[in-house]
Amino acid sequence: MTKKNLGPCSVRNCQINPKQYCEITDNAFRKAKEKGTFSQYNYLEIRKQLCYPHYLEIIEPNHHNVKKSPTNNLQDSVVRKPLSFGDKITLMTKILYNKQRKENQILELDPTYFQTMLESAEPLLEGFFDELCNAFISERWSAYNKKEDKKKVVNICYSIVAMRNRLVNNYPLEIGLYLAASGASCDAIDTMH
Structure with a gap:
């Protein structure tokens, strides 16, 4: 042909x-x-x-x-499945490890700054701190109690991260030193750990 x-x-x-x-x-x-x-x-x-x-x-x-x-954009057409709770904890662990061990930052204990730090470091964690707060804090509590209990949620986050990777932060050590300075017995401090 x-x-x-x-x-x-x-x-x-x-x-x-x-x-x-x-x-x-x-x-x-x-x-x-x-x-x-x-x-x-x-x-x-x-x-x-x-x-x-x-x-x-x-x-x-x-x-x-x-x-x-x-x-035309493959990335836009990919449907992302929501992250599991464990995946979010893993991401939070990596972020806090980098902040404390690589960037030598101090522990962020203010709930607002803590949430901002997580979400700016990893957009996939947007709303995760609020999700944790909603899980731990009752809606019936007063605004003051909710605000104070958000600080406890930050403490819970650091404790969870310390359980996943004890090299992430010195949070348990800092709590122990604080309790020792406050007059708590060694037995009381050991039960916390």
């Missing part, structure tokens, strides 16, 4: 020597008129040949300018 589109290119003074040619079909002719590229080459006719670069320039001028729609 012989090749149908062998050229030459119908564009005047075409100096391109391609390996591929395309025929101007009725559909291609219509596309060129719709896209406004035909006016520069109004001498071209249906069934004539174009070299591939001119074909793209005249018939498919937007060939390389494909707009990205949500369906």
Whole structure:
């Protein structure tokens, strides 16, 4: 079978020597008129040949300018399953490890700053601290008690993280030193650990 589109290119003074040619079909002719590229080459006719670069320039001028729609972006079309509680604890452990051991930051005990620190370090943890607070703090409590108990939730977070990885922080040590300075017995401190 012989090749149908062998050229030459119908564009005047075409100096391109391609390996591929395309025929101007009725559909291609219509596309060129719709896209406004035909006016520069109004001498071209249906069934004539174009070299591939001119074909793209005249018939498919937007060939390389494909707009990205949500369906074109694989990452947008991937449905993420929600993180499990264990996955969130793992992420929180990594964040607190990095903050304390690699960045040498002190323990963040303020609930608002603690939540901001977690969410800015890992957007997947957005709302996790609120979720923990809702699980531990009763809705019937006063605003003052809720505010104070959020501090306890921060303490619980540090305790959970210390159980997962005891190198993350010195939270148990700091509590022990605080209790010892407050006059607690060694037996009381040992039961906390």
